Amino acid sequence: MKVMAQLGMVMNLDKCIGCHTCSVTCKQAWTNRAGVEYVWFNNVETRPGQGYPRRYQDQDRWRGGWVRNRRGRLTLRAGGRVRKLLSIFANPVLPNIRDYYEPWTYDYETLVDAPLGDDFPVAEPRSLLSGRPMAVEWSANWDDDLGGIPEQGELDPIVERIRRESEDKVRFEYEQAFMFYLPRICEHCLNPACVASCPSGAMYKRVEDGIVLVDQDRCRGWRMCVTGCPYKKIYFNHRTGKAEKCTFCYPRVEVGLPTVCSETCVGRLRYIGLFLYDADRVTEAASVEDERDLYQSQLDVLLDPHDPAVVAAAHRDGIDPEWVEAAQRSPVHKLVAQYRVALPLHPEFRTMPMVWYVPPLSPVVDRLTETGHDGESAGNLFGAIDALRIPVEYLAELFTAGDPEPVTRVLRTLAAMRAFMRDVTLGREIDESIPAAVGMGAEEIMEMYRLLAIAKYDERYVIPTAHVGEAHQLEELGCSLDVDGGPGMGGPFGEASGRPAPVSVETFHALRDRQTSDTVADTSASRVNLLNWDGKGRPEGLFPPRGRR
Amino acid sequence: MNVLLWGVLPYVMVAVLVTGTIWRYRYDKFGWTTRSSELHESRLLRIGSPMFHFGLLVVVIGHVIGLVIPESWTTAIGLSEPAYHVQALVLGGIAGVSTLAGIAILIYRRRTTGPVFSATTRNDKLMYVVLVLAIVAGLSTTLLGVAGGEEHNYRVSVSPWFRSLFVFQPDIDAMAGSSLAFRIHTLIGMALFTIWPFTRLVHAFSAPVGYLFRPYIVYRSRSGGPAAGPPRRGWDRVGSSEPR
Ligand code: SF4
Ligand code: SF4
Numbered sequence: 061m062k063v064m065a066q067l068g069m070v071m072n073l074d075k076c077i078g079c080h081t082c083s084v085t086c087k088q089a090w091t092n093r094a095g096v097e098y099v100w101f102n103n104v105e106t107r108p109g110q111g112y113p114r115r116y117q118d119q120d121r122w123r124g125g126w127v128r129n130r131r132g133r134l135t136l137r138a139g140g141r142v143r144k145l146l147s148i149f150a151n152p153v154l155p156n157i158r159d160y161y162e163p164w165t166y167d168y169e170t171l172v173d174a175p176l177g178d179d180f181p182v183a184e185p186r187s188l189l190s191g192r193p194m195a196v197e198w199s200a201n202w203d204d205d206l207g208g209i210p211e212q213g214e215l216d217p218i219v220e221r222i223r224r225e226s227e228d229k230v231r232f233e234y235e236q237a238f239m240f241y242l243p244r245i246c247e248h249c250l251n252p253a254c255v256a257s258c259p260s261g262a263m264y265k266r267v268e269d270g271i272v273l274v275d276q277d278r279c280r281g282w283r284m285c286v287t288g289c290p291y292k293k294i295y296f297n298h299r300t301g302k303a304e305k306c307t308f309c310y311p312r313v314e315v316g317l318p319t320v321c322s323e324t325c326v327g328r329l330r331y332i333g334l335f336l337y338d339a340d341r342v343t344e345a346a347s348v349e350d351e352r353d354l355y356q357s358q359l360d361v362l363l364d365p366h367d368p369a370v371v372a373a374a375h376r377d378g379i380d381p382e383w384v385e386a387a388q389r390s391p392v393h394k395l396v397a398q399y400r401v402a403l404p405l406h407p408e409f410r411t412m413p414m415v416w417y418v419p420p421l422s423p424v425v426d427r428l429t430e431t432g433h434d435g436e437s438a439g440n441l442f443g444a445i446d447a448l449r450i451p452v453e454y455l456a457e458l459f460t461a462g463d464p465e466p467v468t469r470v471l472r473t474l475a476a477m478r479a480f481m482r483d484v485t486l487g488r489e490i491d492e493s494i495p496a497a498v499g500m501g502a503e504e505i506m507e508m509y510r511l512l513a514i515a516k517y518d519e520r521y522v523i524p525t526a527h528v529g530e531a532h533q534l535e536e537l538g539c540s541l542d543v544d545g546g547p548g549m550g551g552p553f554g555e556a557s558g559r560p561a562p563v564s565v566e567t568f569h570a571l572r573d574r575q576t577s578d579t580v581a582d583t584s585a586s587r588v589n590l591l592n593w594d595g596k597g598r599p600e601g602l603f604p605p606r607g608r609r
Numbered sequence: 610m611n612v613l614l615w616g617v618l619p620y621v622m623v624a625v626l627v628t629g630t631i632w633r634y635r636y637d638k639f640g641w642t643t644r645s646s647e648l649h650e651s652r653l654l655r656i657g658s659p660m661f662h663f664g665l666l667v668v669v670i671g672h673v674i675g676l677v678i679p680e681s682w683t684t685a686i687g688l689s690e691p692a693y694h695v696q697a698l699v700l701g702g703i704a705g706v707s708t709l710a711g712i713a714i715l716i717y718r719r720r721t722t723g724p725v726f727s728a729t730t731r732n733d734k735l736m737y738v739v740l741v742l743a744i745v746a747g748l749s750t751t752l753l754g755v756a757g758g759e760e761h762n763y764r765v766s767v768s769p770w771f772r773s774l775f776v777f778q779p780d781i782d783a784m785a786g787s788s789l790a791f792r793i794h795t796l797i798g799m800a801l802f803t804i805w806p807f808t809r810l811v812h813a814f815s816a817p818v819g820y821l822f823r824p825y826i827v828y829r830s831r832s833g834g835p836a837a838g839p840p841r842r843g844w845d846r847v848g849s850s851e852p853r
Contacts (some may be wrong), residue, residue, distance in 0.1 A: 141821050148817075149662040150647065150655040157648050157724075189649065190723035256825035259817030264829035275829075280815045281642035298728065301644035526831065 095299025124290030125409035238423030247413030257288030333390030438479035629806030661711025
């Protein structure tokens with residue numbers, strides 16, 4: 061047994077309102093630079109829908125992730141090492157910019173400069189790639205809220221699969237069926253196919269916290285990682301010629317702050333904490349024969365941080381006692397392994413993703429209330445979960461490789477919590493049989509309710525800090541995206557050459573002090589970087605100066 | 610003049626190539642990339658790029674064999690000089706033409722695809738000119754030999770000169786005695802190697818052969834690890850020795 065720590069995230073999909081705040085703040089913090097205009101480390105897609113990039117889940121086309129070969133060993137779906145090197149001059153399965161979307165801006169200047177005339181001036185869209193006028197046809201969330209679904213809905217790879225598999229070939233009535241939002245970041249997988257695909261060895265998984273990063277100094281732009289990642293969460297910066305990806309906001313989590321997407325999430329639905337897992341068993345667990353066993357085998361790799369044997373092994377493997385303690389309080393471990401209400405996204409890609417999702421019960425509740433039933437009663441909900449096949453099948457394709465059983469169990473647990481807590485809140489007599497129906501006690505279900513519904517800040521985020529002794533190195537560890545398009549750009553060897561400039565001038569320690577103090581902080585910086593804005597007060601430069609009234 | 614061209618220039622070229630590469634690696638790791646444009650356009654790239662690169666690989670191997678292995682060795686293993694030439698001409702000709710056609714496709718693509726063209730720097734353009742000239746000159750030495758009938762045996766002129774460079778006794782006369790086409794090709798080649806470290810061509814030096822041998826998943830520690838390097842100035846550990 062080799063114990064390792066992994067930072068993970070859980071998202072409670074019932075609470076996501078699809079506001080895209082997470083995407084926007086992430087973009088402001090990390091990808092508001094030339095070359096990554098089209099890149100969203102965090103994106104929110106409406107399901108059913110095609111996703112971003114379009115149909116990324118269709119691995120017959122994009123060949124991401126791992127497959128189990130005939131000898132029971134894992135190989136990269138896009139081909140092994142030799143095959144990779146032979147196709148290095150032209151990657152046969154690299155998504156085109158149009159599979160994401162062509163980024164654009166608007167020609168605002170005409171609004172001001174247009175000569176006086178009869179026509180009202182219009183700000184036309186201009187491509188950010190070629191600068192030419194363009195017709196806007198797609199974007200990262202073009203099918204938001206089921207937009208265009210009647211024409212394009214059939215293109216959702218999951219809908220396709222359900223249809224192929226269902227015998228009676230039911231017509232999928234989107235408008236009447238259901239809809240939910242799926243926010244996605246990099247999964248910081250335990251068995252990352254992106255890392256395995258990188259010919260230069262520039263990508264790595266951090267030993268301490270499992271964050272997957274791209275070393276910008278070692279990346280040579282071979283683009284194999286883009287193909288390797290089945291979630292298409294590696295992006296090619298077309299300006300610098302290097303791969304970029306979600307960093308789990310490592311400069312923030314190193315000092316105990318949640319990621320930008322979590323911090324700013326309106327629904328407060330994201331949880332961050334530690335998992336302890338057995339690194340020796342990862343490959344074996346990812347190679348189980350039946351795809352539907354992958355959810356369970358992924359759970360089995362996780363270790364119980366309360367088990368004294370695990371604690372001892374963690375100590376032996378050099379994990380700080382503080383971290384073990386954090387793992388014991390970890391909200392993500394509770395949701396994933398204790399209550400078992402969080403499921404991995406597409407375990408069948410065999411990368412062991414570490415961002416987990418509490419599947420949404422709302423499609424079921426909505427359906428009940430629409431049809432005039434009581435959407436909060438346990439009996440109705442249990443019955444509806446069994447009867448409403450399509451949402452369950454769809455969720456199963458997303459989270460359990462098509463196995464409806466775990467999804468049904470989770471939805472029943474959520475339904476039990478909902479019904480039970482209604483009685484509690486209304487001061488009715490509580491019905492112990494409701495939690496018992498899902499194998500839980502009243503006490504436990506109330507704890508889960510507290511974590512899922514009240515979701516206090518310090519219960520949602522239990523993030524141990526990196527050691528102070530190392531702090532100087534952590535500040536600007538020259539490893540990932542801590543560069544901006546500043547002075548380096550436009551060196552003698554093209555736009556992207558020269559030394560990278562650190563992005564964070566302000567130290568994150570100071571930020572933490574501000575965040576935890578009660579008084580409004582004095583920010584004298586003139587540049588507002590959302591990466592280290594704490595949401596308190598109104599920093600200089602966030603809004604233009606106010607004119608006299 | 611001949612001394613300057615064939616006795617001094619090669620050493621200048623090597624000096625610039627080596628120091629330039631080292632300097633570039635230390636100063637500009639972040640700029641060390643293929644700067645691929647496959648994201649914008651892949652249809653033409655998928656034809657042109659493999660043609661160019663694989664062609665070039667064969668050409669490079671051919672150069673190494675032709676320049677490094679003396680004529681007496683190949684004769685010794687029973688490969689007569691004319692026979693060697695025929696196979697070199699055929700193989701080299703095919704590889705050269707494929708390289709040239711490949712780069713033609715790539716340049717056409719670069720010019721006509723909007724986003725790719727706007728991602729082309731002046732540095733790239735200069736590099737393309739020298740590269741194409743080198744390929745054309747090289748191919749014409751081969752083709753001239755075939756067309757003109759009497760071909761120049763570079764293995765008794767260019768190759769001995771090339772080998773003599775390594776023992777620091779350049780055989781200037783041998784090189785000066787070679788045909789004009791070869792001299793031009795050699796000069797352009799030297800120009801190409803001189804600008805090499807300062808262009809995107811550096812990506813050739815990081816051909817990822819190590820990929821074949823490393824474990825799939827790379828772990829790296831936050832502190833330490835291969836690229837973390839020594840602590841920044843002023844942050845040395847207590848008890849560490851004074852840097853010299
Ligand atoms: S989700 Fe993240 S860690 Fe997993 S393969 Fe993709 S980029 Fe790599
Ligand atoms: S900020 Fe939160 S609620 Fe809004 S889209 Fe993102 S995850 Fe959903």
